[in-house]
Amino acid sequence: MGHADALLRLAALNTEYASCIDADRLEDWPSLFLPQCIYKITSADNHRRGYAGGLVYADSRAMLIDRIAALREANIYERQTYRHIIGMPALRPGDDITAETPFLVVRTMRDGPMDLFAAGVYLDRVREADGALRFAERIVVCDSSRIDTLLAIPL
Amino acid sequence: MGHADALLRLAALNTEYASCIDADRLEDWPSLFLPQCIYKITSADNHRRGYAGGLVYADSRAMLIDRIAALREANIYERQTYRHIIGMPALRPGDDITAETPFLVVRTMRDGPMDLFAAGVYLDRVREADGALRFAERIVVCDSSRIDTLLAIPL
Amino acid sequence: MGHADALLRLAALNTEYASCIDADRLEDWPSLFLPQCIYKITSADNHRRGYAGGLVYADSRAMLIDRIAALREANIYERQTYRHIIGMPALRPGDDITAETPFLVVRTMRDGPMDLFAAGVYLDRVREADGALRFAERIVVCDSSRIDTLLAIPL
Numbered sequence: 001m002g003h004a005d006a007l008l009r010l011a012a013l014n015t016e017y018a019s020c021i022d023a024d025r026l027e028d029w030p031s032l033f034l035p036q037c038i039y040k041i042t043s044a045d046n047h048r049r050g051y052a053g054g055l056v057y058a059d060s061r062a063m064l065i066d067r068i069a070a071l072r073e074a075n076i077y078e079r080q081t082y083r084h085i086i087g088m089p090a091l092r093p094g095d096d097i098t099a100e101t102p103f104l105v106v107r108t109m110r111d112g113p114m115d116l117f118a119a120g121v122y123l124d125r126v127r128e129a130d131g132a133l134r135f136a137e138r139i140v141v142c143d144s145s146r147i148d149t150l151l152a153i154p155l
Numbered sequence: 156m157g158h159a160d161a162l163l164r165l166a167a168l169n170t171e172y173a174s175c176i177d178a179d180r181l182e183d184w185p186s187l188f189l190p191q192c193i194y195k196i197t198s199a200d201n202h203r204r205g206y207a208g209g210l211v212y213a214d215s216r217a218m219l220i221d222r223i224a225a226l227r228e229a230n231i232y233e234r235q236t237y238r239h240i241i242g243m244p245a246l247r248p249g250d251d252i253t254a255e256t257p258f259l260v261v262r263t264m265r266d267g268p269m270d271l272f273a274a275g276v277y278l279d280r281v282r283e284a285d286g287a288l289r290f291a292e293r294i295v296v297c298d299s300s301r302i303d304t305l306l307a308i309p310l
Numbered sequence: 311m312g313h314a315d316a317l318l319r320l321a322a323l324n325t326e327y328a329s330c331i332d333a334d335r336l337e338d339w340p341s342l343f344l345p346q347c348i349y350k351i352t353s354a355d356n357h358r359r360g361y362a363g364g365l366v367y368a369d370s371r372a373m374l375i376d377r378i379a380a381l382r383e384a385n386i387y388e389r390q391t392y393r394h395i396i397g398m399p400a401l402r403p404g405d406d407i408t409a410e411t412p413f414l415v416v417r418t419m420r421d422g423p424m425d426l427f428a429a430g431v432y433l434d435r436v437r438e439a440d441g442a443l444r445f446a447e448r449i450v451v452c453d454s455s456r457i458d459t460l461l462a463i464p465l
Contacts, residue, residue, distance in 0.1 A: 004318050008159050015245040018257060022276070044391065081199065081298050083274040085242050085259050087395050090325045102328060104395050104416060106259060106274040112301035114271050116424050119393040119416040121332070143391050146422035163314050170400040173412060177431070236354065236453050238429040240397050240414050261414060261429040267456035269426050 006097055010089045010126060013133045014101060018084035021154055026071065029154060030064035034129060037061055038137040041155055043145040044120065054139075055147055056154075064154075071153065081108050082117065082153055089124075096136060097126045105155060118155055119143050161252055165244045165281060168288045169256060173239035176309055181226065184309060185219035189284060192216055193292040196310055198300040199275065209294075210302055211309075219309075226308065236263050237272065237308055244279075251291060252281040260310060273310055274298050316407055320399045320436060323443045324411060328394035331464055336381065339464060340374035344439060347371055348447040351465055353455040354430065364449075365457055366464075374464075381463065391418050392427065392463055399434075406446060407436045415465060428465055429453050 013032065020029040033039060040054035058064050083106045091099040100121055107117035125137040140155045168187065175184040188194060195209040213219050238261045246254040255276055262272035280292040295310045323342065330339040343349065350364035368374050393416045401409040410431055417427035435447040450465045 004315070005159070007318060007322075008162060011243045012162075012245070015243050015257075018242070019245055019255060022257065023255075083257055083259065083276075083298050085240055085257060085274075085395055087328070088243075088321045088325050088398075090322070090329055100329060100333075102325075102332065102393055102395060104259070104393065104414070106271060106298070108274065108298040112299055114274060114299050116271065116416060116426065119395075119418065119424060121393075143393050143416070143418040144422055144424055160314070163317060166398045167317075167400070170398050170412075173397070174400055174410060177412065178410075238412055238414065238431075238453055240395055240412060240429075243398075259414070261426060261453070263429065263453040267454055269429060269454050271426065 003091075003093065006091060006093055007089060009133050010091060010097065010099055010101075010124075011086075013126065013135075014086045014089070014122075018086055022082050022084055024081070026068045026153070030061050030068065033061045033064060033135045033138070034127060035061045037064075037135055038139070039064060039135070039154075040138075041140040041142065041147070043142050043147060045145050047139070047141045056140075067154075079110050080153075082106070083108070086122075097124075097133070099124045099126065103155075118147070120155075158246075161246060162244060164288050165246060165252065165254055165256075165279075166241075168281065168290075169241045169244070169277075173241055177237050177239055179236070181223045181308070185216050185223065188216045188219060188290045188293070189282060190216045192219075192290055193294070194219060194290070194309075195293075196295040196297065196302070198297050198302060200300050202294070202296045211295075222309075234265050235308075237261070238263070241277075252279075252288070254279045254281065258310075273302070275310075313401075316401060317399060319443050320401060320407065320409055320411075320434075321396075323436065323445075324396045324399070324432075328396055332392050332394055334391070336378045336463070340371050340378065343371045343374060343445045343448075344437060345371045347374075347445055348449070349374060349445070349464075350448075351450040351452065351457070353452050353457060355455050357449070357451045366450075377464075389420050390463075392416070392465075393418070396432075407434075407443070409434045409436065413465075428457070430465075 039058045041056040042054040085104045087102040089099040089101040105118040108114045120142040123139040126133050127136045194213045196211040197209040240259045242257040244254040244256040260273040263269045275297040278294040281288050282291045349368045351366040352364040395414045397412040399409040399411040415428040418424045430452040433449040436443050437446045
C-alpha cells in the first residue's frame with residue numbers, strides 16, 4: 001500500500017468514523033475497530049504525564065458495543081448531536097500504520113445552542129483486516145482537561 | 156474515474172465552493188452548479204422528518220444567480236465574512252457521484268467578534284459536465300434548528 | 311509532479327506545520343521554510359488594502375528561529391495550546407506551487423476554557439528543496455482585525 005493510498009484510506013476511515021457518530025449510526029461505530037483493540041479518551045496533560053487511565057477506556061470491540069447499548073438505554077443521544085471536523089492524518093507506515101490526526105467536535109443541543117465541545121488529536125494504530133482498515137488502537141487526546149464528566153458519546 | 160481521483164476532485168470542488176463564498180467571489184459560486192440543480196438549506200430536524208421545504212430553496216442555477224444579485228444589492232456581505240472548514244467527503248460513485256461531507260462555518264463580523272455560525276453536513280449529487288465536476292444537488296443540513304433567519308450568504 | 315501528488319504533499323506539509331505548533335515542537339517549525347522566505351501574519355482588511363506590514367513579519371528562516379527562541383524564553387507557550395484544523399489546499403502549480411488554504415485555530419488555556427482563536431486563509435508559495443516541499447512564502451490572512459496583540463505562537 002503506497003503512501004498516498006494509505007493516506008486516502010485512513011482519511012476515509014476517519015470520515016466513516018465521524019459519520020457513525022454524527023449521523024446517529026452509533027451501532028456501526030464498533031465495527032471500525034478490531035476485536036482486540038484499545039479505545040481511550042484522555043487529556044493532553046494526563047497523556048504527557050504518562051497516566052495509563054483515561055476518562056473512557058475499552059480494550060475490546062465487545063466493550064465498545066456494550067458502551068453503545070448503555071448509551072441507547074440512557075437516551076442521552078437524543079439531547080445533542082456532535083459534528084466532527086477531522087484534519088488530514090500525518091502517518092508513518094510500517095507493519096501497522098500509525099498516525100496522528102487533529103480533530104474538532106462541535107456540539108449542538110436539542111434546544112439550539114452550538115459550542116466547541118472538544119479539540120485534540122487522535123493517536124492511531126491501524127491495520128488491514130478482511131480488505132478494510134480497522135483501528136487496533138485509537139487514543140483520543142483532548143487539549144482541554146475540562147472534559148465533560150458526563151461524556152456520553154464517543155469522541 | 157477511480158475512487159481516489161473522484162475523492163480529490165470532489166474535495167477540490169468543495170475548496171473552490173468555499174473560496175467563492177469566503178473570498179467574496181459570490182458571482183462565481185453559481186457556476187459550480189448545473190443549470191438544472193437543487194440547492195437547499197434545511198435543519199437536521201426537518202430533514203429527518205422529511206419536510207420538503209427549506210430555509211433556502213432553489214431549483215436552477217438562474218435562481219442562484221438572482222440570489223447573489225439580491226445579496227449584492229442589500230450590501231449584507233459587507234458586514235460579515237464566512238470561513239468554511241470542509242471535511243473529506245464520504246462518497247459512493249455511481250452514474251452520479253453521491254457524497255456526504257461535514258462542514259463548519261465561522262463568521263467574523265466587521266467589528267471583530269468571531270462565532271461558530273453553522274455546522275452540519277452537505278448531501279451532494281455531483282456530475283461531470285464539460286470536464287469539470289458540478290453540483291446536480293446540494294442539500295445543506297444544519298445541525299442546529301436555530302438558524303439565523305436573516306441567513307444571507309450561501310452556506 | 312502531478313496535481314494529485316502536489317495536493318497530497320502540500321496537505322502533508324500543512325499537517326506537519328500544524329503538528330510542530332500544536333504538539334509543542336516549535337523548534338521544528340522553521341525547518342519547514344526555505345532559508346530565504348517570507349512569513350507574515352496580517353488581517354483580511356489590511357491585506358485587501360495592500361498594506362505591506364503585518365502583525366508579524368519575517369523574511370528569513372533565521373528570523374523564525376530567533377522568534378521561537380524568544381517565545382521559549384518568555385515561557386508563553388506554557389499557558390496555552392493551539393489546535394489547527396486545516397482544509398484542503400486550492401493549488402495552482404507552476405514553477406513554484408501557489409496555494410490558498412483555509413484554516414481554523416482553537417486555543418485551549420491551561421485552566422481549561424477553549425475558544426475560537428483565529429480563522430482565515432494561508433496564501434502560500436511552496437518550492438521543492440532537497441526532495442521536500444518547503445515554504446518560500448506563507449501569508450497568514452486572518453478574517454478578524456481583532457487579533458490578539460500578544461500573538462505569541464505562530465499561526
